[in-house]
Amino acid sequence: MAAARGAKNRIPQLEWAEAAPAPIVLVSGPEAFLADRAVQAVREALRAATPELEVHDIDAASYAAGELFTIASPSLFAEPRLIRVEGVEKCSDAFLEDAKRYVQQPAEDTTLVLRHAGGQRGKALLDLVRGGAGDGVEIVCPEIKKDQDRLGFVQAEFRRLGAQVTPGAARMLAAAYSGGIGELAGACAQLVSDVGKRISEAEVGRATEGRVExxxxxxxxxxxxxxxxxxxxxxxxxxxxxxxxxxxxxxxxxxxxxxxxxxxxxxxxxxxxxxxxxxxxxxxxxxxxxxxxxxxxxxxxxxxxxxxxxxxxxxxxxxxxxxxxxxxxxxxxxxx
The missing domain is CATH 1.20.272.10 (Zinc Finger, Delta Prime; domain 3)
Known part of the structure; x- marks a missing residue:
């Protein structure tokens, strides 16, 4: 579990790989790929428990007043709900006011996922959630930019895929895909699919032949x-x-x-x-x-x-x- 980053943080802070449902799930940080994975993990966990899960999406930037409460209100058959909110860092004033009210008393059988990529907009809402309103959790998705962080991501990906990679092969792969980590994750998965569970420098060299890095x-x-x-x-x-x-x-x-x-x-x-x-x-x-x-x-x-x-x-x-x-x-x- 990630360490708390300040005195106002009274809720669990999790790594993206630890993502799990809660009444309020704050997915914070600029790394979009990891955030998408975390949100998907929450959805899969909820759907595994309740196949009839209702899923709703809200764009916080174009939000109209009352939309959140309409979606969260109990339906005829009272199916569990997942409400995914994108762009909280660009939210409308109406969303900010409604969300601050909602997190004080979340609807039953409803998971609200708030995606905030960074910046000051929406800070009052984040402070409420981090302070414990709604009995939530925060999933932290920091940017993976440094060489060491990218290398660690490659090694973690192969572990997640149940594969072994030599140190040199991991380094070569991290260097060969210097763009977004989504591409890097895809390369790891493709290697395992093509080569198997043991990845050496020779396999990475063949797979990345011609790549600049x-x-x-x-x-x-x-x-x-x-x-x-x-x-x-x-x-x-x-x-x-x-x-x-x-x-x-x-x-x-x-x-x-x-x-x-x-x-x-x-x-x-x-x-x-x-x-x-x-x-x-x-x-x-x-x-x-x-x-x-x-x-x-x-x-x-x-x-x-x-x-x-x-x-x-x-x-x-x-x-x-x-x-x-x-x-x-x-x-x-x-x-x-």
């Missing part, structure tokens, strides 16, 4: 291994075929950040993994790759990463050269 990790692997000539050949091949340099830079930066985190750290791989919030295999790889680096050169690499990103995003007339220069620096461990 897989090439990026080949460049990054060569650079951090000190194979500068190989890294530059791979880079030029990628750029010559129209590959976007930004994902290549992201792949290199992911490794540089890992090296910076483990530099000078003392302890076993397992101990460092706990201290740094990294997987043991990530720590072991970063410790290998950081050998031979001096602290001042590694600090310069971190600075150069930000400078290179700025140049790639319009700060230079020759962005490809900027990326080349950065990769040469990494491959030489800063000793130029």
């Amino acid at each position: 897989t090439t990026g990790f080949k460049v990054a692997d060569a650079a951090t291994a000190g194979r500068g000539a190989d890294a530059l050949v791979l880079l030029r091949q990628a750029l010559s075929t129209g590959t976007d340099p930004i994902p290549i830079l992201a792949a290199v930066n992911m490794k540089v950040r890992a090296m910076a985190r483990v530099y000078g750290a003392a302890g076993s791989g397992g101990q460092l993994a706990k201290q740094l919030g990294m997987a043991p295999w990530q720590v072991d790889r970063a410790l290998r790759e950081v050998r031979g680096w001096r602290e001042e050169d590694l600090a310069r690499a971190v600075d150069l990463a930000a400078e290179t990103e700025w140049r790639l995003k319009g700060g230079s007339r020759d962005p490809e050269y900027a990326l080349e220069r950065y990769i040469r620096f990494i491959a030489a461990k800063g000793r130029r």
